[in-house]
Amino acid sequence: MKLTITGTPGTGKSTVARILSKKLGLPIYNISEVVKKEKLYSEFDERRDAFIVDIEKLENFFEDKKDFIAEGLVAHYISSDILVILRVNPEKISERLAGRGYSEEKIKENEEAERFAVIATEAVENPKAKRILHIDTTNRTPEEIVELILKGLSGEEVFEEIDWLE
Ligand SMILES: Nc1ncnc2c1ncn2[C@@H]1O[C@H](COP(=O)(O)OP(=O)(O)O)[C@@H](O)[C@H]1O
Ligand SMILES: [Mg+2]
DSSP states (O other), X not given: OEEEEEOSTTSSHXXXXXXHHHHHTOOEEEHHHHHHHTTOEEEEETTTTEEEEOHHHHHHHHHTOOSEEEESTTGGGSOEEEEEEXXXXXXXXXXXXXXXXXXXXXXXXXXXXHHTTHHHHHHHHSOOEEEEEEEEOTTOOHHHHHHHHHXXXXXXXXXXXXXXXX
């Protein structure tokens, strides 16, 4: 099974992926690590202090892989059986990102991106997954989120109504 997990930084992708990987026995690919290691970028963005992912190279890297969890903020560009979009109340982003050494500006950018559903919209508008789960992580433990994902995997619809602008 090909399972991808996307979301704004701090939504809990890596945490949920670790638990799911143990439960399902699937290897995890952390996309930022893979992008660096396999040089799947086009250039380095000095201002953002981040590599610009070359989506075509990313797709090619995963093309011949059958069973995996890929997690990262461009995971929704990878073809998969199921895509999980994690969301969190933007007010929680700064505490979720505490200890990561991000600048105030970078934290604000991520709060805004989550508020305006930048990644979720990208993901829903460019479907590369057979199915999509959409989950609010704000008041749930990682274990509870994993339970919901397992329900989704068993065929239940898990697509929550989430709009931080309301
Ligand atoms: N459901 C959750 N509730 C509370 N804290 C969480 C939850 N999921 C993750 N965290 C915490 O938030 C921080 C960011 O989680 P992480 O998995 O690294 O997010 P991401 O990989 O999406 O950037 C970590 O400190 C993690 O322990
Ligand atoms: Mg992560």
